[in-house]
Amino acid sequence: MSRVKLGAIGAGWWATSNHxxxxxxxxxxxxxxxxxxxxxxxxxxxxxxxxFATEDADELLEADIDAVVIxxxxxxxxxxxxxxxxxxxxxxCEKPMxxxxxxxxxxxxxxxxxxxxxxxxxxxNYKPFTVAAKRLLDAGAIGEIQFATCHMASPTRGLFxxxxxxxxxxxxxxTAPDPSTWSSPQHGGGYAHGQVTHSSALLxxxxxxxxxxxxxxxxxxxxxxxxxxxxxxRFTTGALGSLSGAATLADGDKYxxxxxxxxxxxxxxxxxxxxRVELSRYDGRRESVSIEPGEGEYECLVPPHRFIDLIxxxxxxxxxxxxxxxxxxELIDALLxxxxxxxxxxxxxxxxxxxx
Numbered sequence: 001m002s003r004v005k006l007g008a009i010g011a012g013w014w015a016t017s018n019h020x021x022x023x024x025x026x027x028x029x030x031x032x033x034x035x036x037x038x039x040x041x042x043x044x045x046x047x048x049x050x051x052f053a054t055e056d057a058d059e060l061l062e063a064d065i066d067a068v069v070i071x072x073x074x075x076x077x078x079x080x081x082x083x084x085x086x087x088x089x090x091x092x093c094e095k096p097m098x099x100x101x102x103x104x105x106x107x108x109x110x111x112x113x114x115x116x117x118x119x120x121x122x123x124x125n126y127k128p129f130t131v132a133a134k135r136l137l138d139a140g141a142i143g144e145i146q147f148a149t150c151h152m153a154s155p156t157r158g159l160f161x162x163x164x165x166x167x168x169x170x171x172x173x174x175t176a177p178d179p180s181t182w183s184s185p186q187h188g189g190g191y192a193h194g195q196v197t198h199s200s201a202l203l204x205x206x207x208x209x210x211x212x213x214x215x216x217x218x219x220x221x222x223x224x225x226x227x228x229x230x231x232x233x234r235f236t237t238g239a240l241g242s243l244s245g246a247a248t249l250a251d252g253d254k255y256x257x258x259x260x261x262x263x264x265x266x267x268x269x270x271x272x273x274x275x276r277v278e279l280s281r282y283d284g285r286r287e288s289v290s291i292e293p294g295e296g297e298y299e300c301l302v303p304p305h306r307f308i309d310l311i312x313x314x315x316x317x318x319x320x321x322x323x324x325x326x327x328x329x330e331l332i333d334a335l336l337x338x339x340x341x342x343x344x345x346x347x348x349x350x351x352x353x354x355x356x
Contacts, residue, residue, distance in 0.1 A: 002028060002312065003028050003029070003030055004028060004029050004030070004066050004067055004090075004308055004311050004312065005030050005032050005064060005065045005066045005067070006023060006029050006030065006031055006032060006065060006066070006067050006068070006069065007032050007033045007034070007035070007060045007061070007063060007065040007067070007068045007069070008020070008031075008033070008034045008035065008036075008050070008060075008068065008069040008070075008071070009034075009035040009036070009057050009060055009061075009068060009069070009070050009071070009072055009080055010035070010036060010069070010070060010071035010072040010094070011034050011035070011036030011038075011040075011041060011044045011071075012036070012071065014071055014094070015069065015071040016044055016047075016048075018300055018301075018304070019069055019071065019092075019121075019304050020044070020047075020048045021048070022301065022304045022305060023048075023069075023304060023308070024048045024049055026305075026308060028308065028312060029308055030051075031048055031049050031050045031051065032050065032051045032052070032063055032064065032065050033050055033051055033052045033053065033054060033059075033060050033063050033065070034048075034050040034052075034053050034054075034060075035053075035054050035055065035056065035057050035059070035060040036053070036055070037055055041053045041055070057080060057083075058083075061080075061083055061084055061087055061089070062087075065089065066089065066090060066311065067089055067090035067091065067092070067117070067307070067311060068084045068089050068090070068091055068092070069092045069304075070084070070091065070092070070093045070094060071094045072094075073181040073187045073188070074096055074098075074099055074181065074187060074188035074189075074193055075099060075186070075187050075188050077093055077094065077096070077097060077098055077099075078097075078098040078099075078100075078103040078104075078106070078107065081093045081097075081098075081107055081110075081118075082106065082107060082110060085107065085110040085111060085113075085114045085116065085118070086110065086114075088114050088116060089114075089116060090116045090117040090118070090307070090310075090311050091111075091116065091117070091118050091119075092118075092119050092120075092121060092303070092304065092307045093107075093118070093119075093120055093325075094120070094121065095120050095121070095122060095197045095198070095201070095325065095328075096188065096193045096194075096197040096325075096328065096329055096332065097120050097322070097325040097326065097328075097329055098329050099188040099193060099329070099333070100329070100333050101326070101329055101330035101333045101334070101348060101349075103329075104322075104325065104326035104329035104330060105326055105330075107322055107326070108322045108323060108326050111322045117307065117310045117311050117318070118321060118322040119303060119306065119307045119310065119318055119320055119321065120201070120320045120321075120322070120324070120325040121300050121303035121304060121307075121320065122197075122198055122201045122202065122205075122303065122319075122320040122324075122325075123198075123298050123299050123300035123301070123302070123303060124198060124202050124257060124272060124298065125201065125202055125205050125303075125319040125320045125324075126302035126303055126306065126319050126320075127272075127295060127296075128291075128292075128295065129270075129275070129277050129289050129291045129295055129296075130202065130206065130270065130277075131319075132277060132289045133206060133268065133270050133277045133289065134205070134206050136268060136277075136279055136287070136289075137206055137207060137261070137268065140265070141265070141266060141268065141279055141281065141287075142261060142262070142263030142264070142265050142266040142267060142268050142279070142281070143263040143264035143265030143266065144237070144239075144263055144264045145207055145209065145235075145237070145239050145261050145262070145263050146239050146240070146262055146263060146264060147239060147240050147241065147261075147262040148203065148207065148209065148233075148235075148239065148240075148241040148242075148259070148260070148261050148262070149241065149242045149244075149258070149259065149260045150199050150200060150202075150203045150241065150242070150243050150244070150258075150259050151199070151243075151244045151245070151256060151257070151258045151259075152195055152196055152198065152199035152244070152245045152246075152255070152256060152257050152258075153245065153246040153247075153248075153249050153255070153256040154191075154195050154246075154247060154249055154255050154256075155248075155249040155250060155251050155252065155253050155255075156191070156194070156195065156247045156248075156249075157227065157247050157248040157249075159182050159183070159194070159247075160182055160183055160189065160190060160191050160194060160223060160225055160226075160227055160247045161183070161221075161222075161223045161227060161247070161248075182194055182225075183223065183224055183225055184224060184225070185224060185225055189224070189225040190218075190225030190226040190227075190336075191225070191226050191227055191228070191229055191245050191246070191247040192218065192226055192229045192245060192332045192335060192336060193332060195245060195247065196229055196243070196245040196332060197328050197329075197332065198257065198298075199243075199245070199257050199259070200243065200327075200328040200331055200332065201320060201324055201325060201327075201328040202257065202259065202270075203259055204324050204327040204328060205319055205320060205324045206259065206261075206270070207261065209235045209236075209237065209239065209241075209327075210235060210236045210327050210348075211233050211234070211235055211236070211241075211327065211330065211331040211334065211348045212234050212235060212236045212347065212348060213233070213234045213334070213345050213346060213347050213348060214231045214232065214233045214234070214243070214331060214334045214335050214338055214345070214346060214348065215231060215232045215338055215343055215344065215345040215346070216229070216230065216231035216232075216243075216334070216335035216336070216338040216339045216343065216346070217229075217230050217231070217338075217339050217343050218230075218335070218336065218339040221248075226336075226339075227246070227247040227248060228245065228246050228247070228248075229243070229244065229245040229246075229335065230242075230243065230244050230245075231243040231244075231331075231335045231338070233331070234345075243331070243335070254273045254296070254297070255272065255273065255296075255297075255298055256272070256273045257270075257271075257272040257273070258270070258271050258272075258273070259271075265281055265282060265283070266279060266280055266281035266282055266283075266285075267279070267280045267281075268280075271296075272296035272298075273296060274296075275291045275293070275294075275295060275296040276288070276291070277289035277291065303320065306318070306319075330348040330349075331348060333348070334346045334347065334348040
């Protein structure tokens with residue numbers, strides 16, 4: 001395929017500030033149509049050169065397109081992605097891919113049946129330093145993983161807390177999402193779905209691990225949704241792990257994503273805040289990955305480009321495919337269910353027949 005006919009469902013701040021400019025600049029992408037709500041939709045169409053604008057998702061999905069970008073509120077991801085896959089479309093679906101494990105593995109099964117590209121745009125999964133860390137792990141640098149820690153913290157207290165407009169001040173699009181997308185339980189708001197999805201997806205892509213069960217707790221600290229998350233994980237390999245998340249860094253502080261992996265032959269640390277990847281082996285070997293200053297900052301420039309390159313055959317490397325995303329979803333789903341059950345250890349299993 002030399003030119004990808006692309007449609008988009010969701011035309012809020014993130015789509016218009018990140019995804020659409022990248023796609024519009026590519027000569028191998030034709031922006032066929034955009035679906036969204038609000039008075040600014042036609043201006044989005046004109047600004048990026050979409051062929052048409054509509055508020056009807058079915059009209060968009062039934063158009064002559066090869067692929068679709070889904071960047072709607074979280075609770076709409078599954079039904080829209082399922083319909084797109086059933087039409088044989090390639091899909092870029094924003095994170096979290098779904099809110100529940102059974103929905104995630106349903107999409108995985110549909111992807112396998114459709115044989116199309118499915119990518120969830122986790123920006124840190126495509127950074128040169130995380131790619132280098134994965135090469136070390138794939139080469140057996142630390143042996144078999146026995147323990148893993150996965151921590152994330154963000155300056156997002158306004159977004160998930162009691163004043164989401166504090167974080168939305170820079171969202172100037174007329175079609176910016178309703179703040180309840182982030183701060184309402186109804187739409188899958190909260191720190192786990194909104195941010196821990198990033199750190200956990202990075203963990204699962206780097207390691208190939210999969211959670212078997214989790215004992216979790218969350219705290220709302222007066223908000224309608226979780227601001228703090230903690231869990232003890234048992235992986236299917238028998239390894240143990242810990243997960244933590246906090247929404248209340250001070251404004252302007254660097255995001256914290258800190259993953260530490262302890263194996264039979266050594267330890268690997270990935271720290272995006274301090275821009276460090278360090279290997280320490282028990283045989284005395286030490287190795288640090290060279291990282292350009294500022295590389296640890298979050299950005300999502302590579303995933304949209306990679307999505308098109310996978311479709312056209314220019315690349316075969318998908319660092320955030322449906323399986324990685326589903327493993328993140330099922331962990332977060334189980335953590336939230338465990339917390340609701342007073343911290344009882346909870347299986348991640350969605351259905352007995354789900355994709356492995």
